[in-house]
Every structure is written in structure tokens, then in C-alpha cells.
Amino acid sequence: MKDKRQLIMEATLFLFAEKGYEGTSIRDIAEKANVNVAMVNYYFGSKEKLFENIVKLKSSTTRLQLDEIASNKSLTSIEKVEMVIDSFIERLFTHRVFHRLIHQELILNQREALQCSIVDNLLPNASIIKQVIETGIKKGEFKKVDVESTIATLIGTINQILLSKKMCNRLMGKPDDYVPYEDAKFKKRVSVHLKQLMHAHLSNK
Amino acid sequence: MKDKRQLIMEATLFLFAEKGYEGTSIRDIAEKANVNVAMVNYYFGSKEKLFENIVKLKSSTTRLQLDEIASNKSLTSIEKVEMVIDSFIERLFTHRVFHRLIHQELILNQREALQCSIVDNLLPNASIIKQVIETGIKKGEFKKVDVESTIATLIGTINQILLSKKMCNRLMGKPDDYVPYEDAKFKKRVSVHLKQLMHAHLSNK
DNA sequence: AAAAGTTAATTAAACGTTTGTTTAATTTAA
DNA sequence: TTAAATTAAACAAACGTTTAATTAACTTTT
Numbered sequence: 001m002k003d004k005r006q007l008i009m010e011a012t013l014f015l016f017a018e019k020g021y022e023g024t025s026i027r028d029i030a031e032k033a034n035v036n037v038a039m040v041n042y043y044f045g046s047k048e049k050l051f052e053n054i055v056k057l058k059s060s061t062t063r064l065q066l067d068e069i070a071s072n073k074s075l076t077s078i079e080k081v082e083m084v085i086d087s088f089i090e091r092l093f094t095h096r097v098f099h100r101l102i103h104q105e106l107i108l109n110q111r112e113a114l115q116c117s118i119v120d121n122l123l124p125n126a127s128i129i130k131q132v133i134e135t136g137i138k139k140g141e142f143k144k145v146d147v148e149s150t151i152a153t154l155i156g157t158i159n160q161i162l163l164s165k166k167m168c169n170r171l172m173g174k175p176d177d178y179v180p181y182e183d184a185k186f187k188k189r190v191s192v193h194l195k196q197l198m199h200a201h202l203s204n205k
Numbered sequence: 206m207k208d209k210r211q212l213i214m215e216a217t218l219f220l221f222a223e224k225g226y227e228g229t230s231i232r233d234i235a236e237k238a239n240v241n242v243a244m245v246n247y248y249f250g251s252k253e254k255l256f257e258n259i260v261k262l263k264s265s266t267t268r269l270q271l272d273e274i275a276s277n278k279s280l281t282s283i284e285k286v287e288m289v290i291d292s293f294i295e296r297l298f299t300h301r302v303f304h305r306l307i308h309q310e311l312i313l314n315q316r317e318a319l320q321c322s323i324v325d326n327l328l329p330n331a332s333i334i335k336q337v338i339e340t341g342i343k344k345g346e347f348k349k350v351d352v353e354s355t356i357a358t359l360i361g362t363i364n365q366i367l368l369s370k371k372m373c374n375r376l377m378g379k380p381d382d383y384v385p386y387e388d389a390k391f392k393k394r395v396s397v398h399l400k401q402l403m404h405a406h407l408s409n410k
Numbered sequence: 411a412a413a414a415g416t417t418a419a420t421t422a423a424a425c426g427t428t429t430g431t432t433t434a435a436t437t438t439a440a
Numbered sequence: 441t442t443a444a445a446t447t448a449a450a451c452a453a454a455c456g457t458t459t460a461a462t463t464a465a466c467t468t469t470t
Contacts, residue, residue: 004419020313022227026456036421041457100312106369107309108225115371123375148377149398153362157354160361164311170324171331172353193354200405209445231430241447246431 005043007033009054017101021051021111052114058098059121065091066128077136078203084129085194088158093181096162103163126151133202142202150201154194161190210248212238214259222306226256226316257319263303264326270296271333282341283408289334290399293363298386301367308368331356338407347407355406359399366395 011033015024026047030037044050069075069083092099102118105111129151136142161168162181169178172186180186216238220229231252235242249255274280274288297304307323310316334356341347366373367386374383377391385391 146398152365156361156365157358160357193351197406
């Protein structure tokens, strides 16, 4: 049987992403994790500390793939961008529950400290892409685009698709009960779109 | 002196967008609007109905400009896209507080009915853009792109910039206390980026 | 190996607040 | 005089958290 700490964190992650921080009660969490209410405060001290624990744990595993791509010297800039796109899509789609949770916190302006730690954890990823694009521009492989806005487009497109299932399905012409995030075809579609988009936007053919 | 109904709705809009639905109490609202707690339920019946009232009121004023652009026959498709971009940026930047609020609701999966009415109100705008792009493709002015994904890029880019000030500033290389949304230069920057992007992505030069 | 002792894990119940909402009384306006 | 607007106070329910008692899991001692 699983560690209760872990059971609680998994249940919390799921419920927070589904119903938000304020919308989820400790009793909800305890029920979902099949533990006594008191266990949550026993292991984590408080609801807010439980939240911080989850964010820290989940954030610690990030950023490895991106670094690898950026530092690979046998790739052209556009190849790197394409790999970054696939890496991003794969990562965000897989961790979409957590992704939705941290974006709820970003949109909300409460819990300043937590928001800072989220931004600090997300930004290095953006910086790697930034570096890739800037290098491409210096080498003359890319046009002189607005690098920061281009990153906003990359991340924003994926977020637009990822953060609201209902909106995504309606926008992409799918039925309401369709679950796009587990469909490999759908992932491929987003990947192809972003690669075409970035190629047209960046490449100095 | 202003109508109390309106005072309550304005205070609610501000607080909901700032602290979320669950994070805002009726007492918070009453204090901000300088009215008695009982006034909220007296005028609106319940917290949830108050929410619905705000969404309906704010949504009713949408969609007029976009229709005008789409049906203007003296414009080329790319000109229409450019005008849609500016119209979108202007609109979302101006109503960014409300915009943040409804996106909180979209990301959360509670309050199904409210989510539906939000999607129903946002989607027609997307459909107009869709129609513009599809017409451009049929006329041969545009490449055969993934129309739905292209719209996700358009909206997603603006959302990425609009929904979190902290993330926006860090991403765009601005100091933390900078307020991008009231800076005309910043709006211009986003507009220029999106137009360049869409031109490269769509145009069949 | 059994018993006793010690710590950790787990529980049901209660704590004091805060929540959205309602009541019943009072003031204001028509 | 009548209806609408406004108020302070109270309502029950739900909240995060704590308590005090009990069980389980190890250690140590015999």
C-alpha cells in the first residue's frame, strides 16, 4: 500500500486542479485520499504548506530536457525550435493537471510567495527558448522577430488548448465529451501547427 | 450617488478577478462597495446569481465590432485579420479585469452552467475570425493552415500576456512594478508582433 | 522469544472562525 | 400611509485546525 503522504498529495493535486485552492476543503482531500482529516495537518502542518510541498515537488523535475536540446551543437536553430515545441507539448500534456493548477495560481493574485516560486520555476524554461531564438537570429538563420512575444505565442498557444477542455473542444470543433489530451493524433496536430507557424515566422528562407 | 446595485457589481468584478470566486466573501464585497452585507442578497438573491448577473451584463456588449470587420467587403482577408487583431487587443486590454475573471472560471471545472454561458459568449467571436481566415483560404489569399489552431494561437498569445501580470513582466523583460496594460507602446508591440506572425503564417505572397 | 517501554500513526470529536444567507426591526422615499 | 431600502443581529453550515485517546510498529530489556 502507498505512502499516505503521497496519497494526500495526489488527491490534493487532482482536487486543486479541478476545483481550485479555495474550492477544495481538507475534508474533500481526506475523503479522496481515504485518510482521516487530521492526517493532512499531521503530515503537512497546514493547507498552505501542503500546497507549497506539491509545487516544489512537481517543479523540481523540470528543465532537464530543454537544456539538453539547447546545448546540442549538431542541430540547426530551427531544428532546436522544433524539438523544443515537441518537448513542451509532451511535458505539458502529460502534466496537464499540475499545469492547470499553477496557472490558476498565476491568474489569481493571492499567495504572492507561491506565485513568485511558480514564476521562478517556469521562467528558466522560457529563457532556454529565448536563447535558442536569439542565437538563431545572430547566426542569420532567423528573422529579427520580437523574441519575448514569440515565446508568449508558443506558450500561449499550448495553454489556450490545455487549460480549458470545454473551450478547447468547442474551439477545435470536437464534441464536448472528447478528451483531446490523451489523443496522440491531437498532440500531433498541435505540434504540426506550431512547427509550421514558427517556421513561417522565424525562418529566413 | 451611484446605484447600489452597480456599486456591488463593480466591487464584485474587481474582487472576483483579484481573489477568485471562492476567495471573495460577501462581506468583502459589501465592504468594498460600502453597503450592508444583506444588500447583496437583497438585490441579487445569492452569490452565484450575482456572478451570473455580472457575466451576462459584461458579455452582452461584445461582438459588435468583429461583425462589422468581417462583413466589410472593401477589405482584403489579411487586412481583416489585422483589424481583428487590433480590435481584440483593444477590447481585452480594456476589459482585462473581467477577462481574467472569466478565464478563472474556464480553467476551473466547477459551476458547469456558468462555464457553458462563458463559452457560448466567447465562441461567436472566435467563429468570426474563423470565417475570415477560411474565406481567405478559399480566395487563395491565405495558405491552407489549421484554422482552429491558428485561432488558438491568436487568442492564446494575448491571454498569455494578459492573464498574469507577474508572468508577463518577467517574460517580456519588464520590472515587476511595471503595468503593461496601460502602456500604449506595449499594446503596439503586441499588435505588431501578432500582425507579423499572422502575415508570415497566412499570407500567400 | 516474551514482555515492557517508546515512539509514530491514526482516529473521532471538538475547537473557534468564517462562510452565505435570513430575519425582524428601522429608516427612507413616494 | 404604503412600499422600498437599509440595518444590525442571528442563523446554520462548513471551514481549517487542534486535542486527547487509541492503535500500530519498533526497541529495549528481561
